[in-house]
Every structure is written in C-alpha cells, then in structure tokens.
Amino acid sequence: MATRDSLIQVTDLKKHYNMGAIKALDGVTTNIYQGDVVVVIGPSGSGKSTFLRSLNLLEEPTGGSIMFDGIDITKKKYKDASGKTVKLDIDQLRQKMGMVFQHFNLFPHMTILDNMVLAPVKVKGMSRAEAEKKALALLERVGLGDRASAYPIQLSGGQKQRVAIVRALAMEPQVMLFDEPTSALDPEMVGEVLDVMKELAREGMTMVCVTHEMGFAREVGNRVLFMDQGKLLEEGTPEDIFEHPKNPRLQDFLSKVL
Amino acid sequence: MDSFIKFSNFSKILPYAQLFRQGMLVTILLSLFTVAIGFCLALILALMRLSNFRPLRFLGIDKNGHERQGGFLELVSRFNPLNFIATAYVEILRSTPVLVQIFIIYYGVFGLIELPSFQVFGFIKFDRFFPGVVALGMNSGAYLCEIIRSGVQSIDGGQTEAARSLGLSQVQNLRYIILPQALKNILPAIANEFVVIIKESAITYTIGVQDIMSAVNAVKGATFVIIEPLLVATAIYFCLCFPTSKVIAYFERRMSRGDKR
Numbered sequence: 051m052a053t054r055d056s057l058i059q060v061t062d063l064k065k066h067y068n069m070g071a072i073k074a075l076d077g078v079t080t081n082i083y084q085g086d087v088v089v090v091i092g093p094s095g096s097g098k099s100t101f102l103r104s105l106n107l108l109e110e111p112t113g114g115s116i117m118f119d120g121i122d123i124t125k126k127k128y129k130d131a132s133g134k135t136v137k138l139d140i141d142q143l144r145q146k147m148g149m150v151f152q153h154f155n156l157f158p159h160m161t162i163l164d165n166m167v168l169a170p171v172k173v174k175g176m177s178r179a180e181a182e183k184k185a186l187a188l189l190e191r192v193g194l195g196d197r198a199s200a201y202p203i204q205l206s207g208g209q210k211q212r213v214a215i216v217r218a219l220a221m222e223p224q225v226m227l228f229d230e231p232t233s234a235l236d237p238e239m240v241g242e243v244l245d246v247m248k249e250l251a252r253e254g255m256t257m258v259c260v261t262h263e264m265g266f267a268r269e270v271g272n273r274v275l276f277m278d279q280g281k282l283l284e285e286g287t288p289e290d291i292f293e294h295p296k297n298p299r300l301q302d303f304l305s306k307v308l
Numbered sequence: 309m310d311s312f313i314k315f316s317n318f319s320k321i322l323p324y325a326q327l328f329r330q331g332m333l334v335t336i337l338l339s340l341f342t343v344a345i346g347f348c349l350a351l352i353l354a355l356m357r358l359s360n361f362r363p364l365r366f367l368g369i370d371k372n373g374h375e376r377q378g379g380f381l382e383l384v385s386r387f388n389p390l391n392f393i394a395t396a397y398v399e400i401l402r403s404t405p406v407l408v409q410i411f412i413i414y415y416g417v418f419g420l421i422e423l424p425s426f427q428v429f430g431f432i433k434f435d436r437f438f439p440g441v442v443a444l445g446m447n448s449g450a451y452l453c454e455i456i457r458s459g460v461q462s463i464d465g466g467q468t469e470a471a472r473s474l475g476l477s478q479v480q481n482l483r484y485i486i487l488p489q490a491l492k493n494i495l496p497a498i499a500n501e502f503v504v505i506i507k508e509s510a511i512t513y514t515i516g517v518q519d520i521m522s523a524v525n526a527v528k529g530a531t532f533v534i535i536e537p538l539l540v541a542t543a544i545y546f547c548l549c550f551p552t553s554k555v556i557a558y559f560e561r562r563m564s565r566g567d568k569r
Contacts, residue, residue, distance in 0.1 A: 155467060169475055
C-alpha cells in the first residue's frame with residue numbers, strides 16, 4: 051500500500067447531533083488511495099451515507115479531519131505553500147469530487163445536454179461548444195448519445211443515473227462518490243448502471259461507493275469498509291470481508307444480506 | 309320606467325374619451341412600475357428570509373467548540389437579523405390596509421420629502437404618481453416575497469446538493485437551478501398578484517393619481533352620469549387584466565416543457 055498515493059486521509063471523523071447524544075459518525079479513520087475502489091457497506095442508519103457526504107462537505111463534520119490535496123478540508127481556513135492563511139474554497143474542492151446520488155438529482159428544467167454542460171461552462175469557464183462536444187462523447191460512452199436533447203423525465207431510472215454519472219465525470223473529478231446509486235432503481239435497471247461503474251473502475255477512477263450490491267462490492271471493490279453505529283468496524287479486501295469476516299456484527303450483517 | 313343603462317348617456321360621456329385614454333395609460337404605467345419595484349423588493353426580501361445569516365452564532369458555541377443545545381444563549385445565537393427585518397416588514401404590510409399605507413406614504417413620507425412637480429406626457433403628475441407607485445410597490449413586494457419564498461422552498465433539496473457537488477456556488481445554484489424551477493411553480497400565483505396589482509392601482513385615485521377611476525370621477529362630476537362611466541372603466545380593467553393572465557399562462561406552458569413525456 052505504501053507505494054500508492056493517498057488521495058483522501060480521514061482521521062477520527064465525527065458527526066454528532068444533540069450534544070453527542072446522536073453519533074452519526076463516531077471516530078472514523080481510513081485512507082483512500084489513488085485508484086482505489088472503496089465500497090462502504092453496513093446496515094441502514096450505520097452512518098455510511100453520512101461518511102460519504104462528509105467527504106465533499108455536504109455534511110459538516112463536528113470533529114476529526116479530512117486531508118484532501120494536502121489540505122484539511124474540515125477547517126474553514128488553511129495555510130498555503132507560502133504560509134499565508136487562505137479561506138477554504140469549498141466550490142473549488144467539490145469540482146474535484148464527483149458525486150452521484152440515490153435519486154439522480156438531474157435538473158428537470160434542462161435537457162440532458164444542458165444538465166451536462168452547465169457546470170463545465172459556468173464553473174470551469176469552458177466554451178459552450180467544447181463542453182457540448184465533451185458531453186456528447188461522454189453520453190455516447192454510456193449509450194445515450196441520441197438522448198441529448200431529451201428532458202430528464204423522458205428517461206428511465208437507469209438512463210437517468212447513467213446521465214448523472216457522466217454529468218459528474220464532465221467535471222473531470224479526481225474521485226467519484228456514489229451514494230447508493232442503484233437503490234432507487236427497478237431491478238432490471240441495476241445492471242446497466244453497475245456496468246458503467248465497473249467500466250469506470252477499470253479505467254482507474256478512484257471511487258468511493260456506498261451500496262447494498264454485495265455482488266458489486268465483491269467483484270469491483272478492492273477494499274470494503276463495514277460500518278455500524280457510526281463506527282468503522284472492519285475493513286479489508288472483499289475476500290477478507292466476505293469469506294473471513296471477524297467482527298461478529300459483520301458476520302451477523304452478512305448472514306442477513308447474502 | 310327608466311332603464312338601468314341609457315345608451316344616450318354613452319354619447320354624453322363620449323367627449324371625455326380622452327380622459328379614459330389617459331387614465332388607462334396611467335393605470336398601465338402604474339402597474340408596470342409597481343410590478344418592477346414589487347418584484348425587485350420581493351426578491352431581496354425573499355433572499356433575506358431564506359438567508360442563514362447568524363452574526364451571534366458564536367454565542368451558541370460552548371467552551372469545547374460544540375453547539376449548545378437549548379437554553380437562552382442557543383436562542384440568541386439563532387437570531388437572524390435579516391430574516392427578522394424581512395419577516396416584520398412582510399407581516400406589517402400584509403396586516404394593514406393598503407389605503408392606510410398609501411396615505412402614510414403620500415402625506416407622511418412625501419409630506420417631508422419635496423417632490424419636483426412636473427408632468428410626464430403632459431398629464432401624469434409626477435408628485436402624485438411617484439408616491440402611488442412607491443406605496444403599491446412596497447405593498448405588492450410583501451405579497452410577492454411570500455410567493456417567491458414558498459416557491460424556492462418547494463424545490464427538492466437534492467437539486468441544491470447536486471448543483472453544489474458539481475462546484476456551483478450558492479449564487480449560481482440559485483440563479484441556474486433553484487429560481488428557474490421555483491419561478492415555474494409560482495407563475496400562477498404571480499399572475500394572480502399581477503392582476504391584483506392592476507386592479508388595486510385604482511385606489512391611488514384617492515391621492516389624486518389620474519388613473520381610470522379618476523377619469524370616472526371627472527366624467528361623473530361634469531355630466532352627472534354615473535353608471536355608464538363605471539361600465540367603461542369596468543371594460544377597460546377587464547381588457548387589461550384578462551390578457552395579462554392569458555400571457556402568463558402562455559409562459560407557464562412554455563416553461564413546463566420539461567414536465568411532459
């Protein structure tokens with residue numbers, strides 16, 4: 051592991067509500083390396099979504115640190131290379147982390163193409179023509195090149211989620227975060243979305259994925275994290291986790307889902 | 309027995325057609341300026357109400373850097389002065405008669421501030437017209453604020469999350485994602501408010517704005533005919549309001565393109 055670059059270092063991450071009466075995250079420490087496909091599993095309410103959403107600060111942690119690009123992004127200010135104190139630019143940070151949601155969250159008032167070019171044009175300052183060319187190429191890759199002028203409501207769930215994935219990819223992120231990307235899909239559409247994710251993994255994209263798809267975790271993940279009650283209870287290769295689980299709660303969880 | 313409406317009376321008021329024409333123009337201008345002022349004001353008020361500006365936030369943090377739960381200090385730390393001002397404004401303006409507001413603006417505020425007295429187009433008295441526009445704009449701003457706020461709050465939080473996760477700033481999110489969708493949802497309510505503004509502008513004749521109603525009064529005084537000028541005014545108001553709601557309905561259809569399969 052030492053040969054690979056750590057992309058995100060999470061140390062003792064905490065998210066408490068009501069003065070610590072509710073601990074959504076209770077001291078999570080882990081590393082996400084370049085090229086990793088990290089799959090986070092666990093029962094519902096275990097804090098896995100909160101963990102994922104903390105990584106791009108959709109949830110603000112109440113304790114601990116997240117180092118990304120050499121900056122602790124949980125602090126509002128940081129010192130840059132020359133020692134000057136700079137305010138954390140959260141928008142800049144989020145450009146480098148693509149996120150895919152359970153409910154797709156496509157913008158319903160825009161065509162698929164507009165959904166895809168909005169951020170590259172408005173945030174990155176790319177020209178409209180260039181952004182469109184790139185968007186069409188990405189849509190082509192996920193088999194939706196002919197739906198560019200459609201509105202989100204005209205697409206099936208699986209198609210919407212594929213658009214959501216390439217919309218995030220259009221910003222050329224360093225890491226992709228998936229928050230239960232197949233949980234809201236009809237069973238026959240899960241495969242098409244997982245296929246896109248598998249291809250992405252093969253190309254070497256760093257991915258963190260919260261999912262209930264154990265098959266995907268086993269086949270594509272190179273590391274699996276098991277969380278329960280806000281704590282990271284066990285982590286290891288898919289083989290470790292699924293064939294030789296040590297933690298009794300993991301054993302119990304697996305006996306229920308497998 | 310005399311009939312309710314006498315056609316001969318219409319010929320009596322015909323010489324005063326010019327008054328109605330001018331009154332109509334005044335009403336249209338009054339409504340347009342009111343809408344412009346009201347909408348800008350409403351947008352600012354709505355943003356104030358939706359803001360998360362808490363200057364006393366530090367009072368709600370305890371020694372260990374955690375947020376306090378409950379207690380007086382927590383209450384104080386939640387105080388949002390922008391929200392408070394906007395809410396107070398909206399509630400006061402909505403809970404008092406517009407006639408009172410117009411009088412206060414005209415006699416109170418513009419009794420102190422001397423307005424230049426000149427006439428636009430030769431018949432619009434600026435020192436009457438301007439206070440009328442200000443009062444109506446302030447009033448409709450309060451109503452439109454609530455409409456805009458409810459529209460923004462009706463948009464699913466996932467939209468903001470998606471936009472922010474793509475790197476859009478808070479302002480860009482509002483401008484490209486939230487407001488376009490919110491505007492579509494609230495268009496029927498806005499259309500209603502616009503029509504109300506046109507009709508409500510009639511009240512400004514009480515401070516001497518020469519709109520349609522003041523034309524009715526002038527004709528009544530000159531000819532002692534009352535029903536027929538009122539019918540003319542009714543027809544003019546209808547011809548202004550009805551197309552307005554139709555035009556907005558057209559935009560509503562255009563904006564809902566994304567809703568159809």
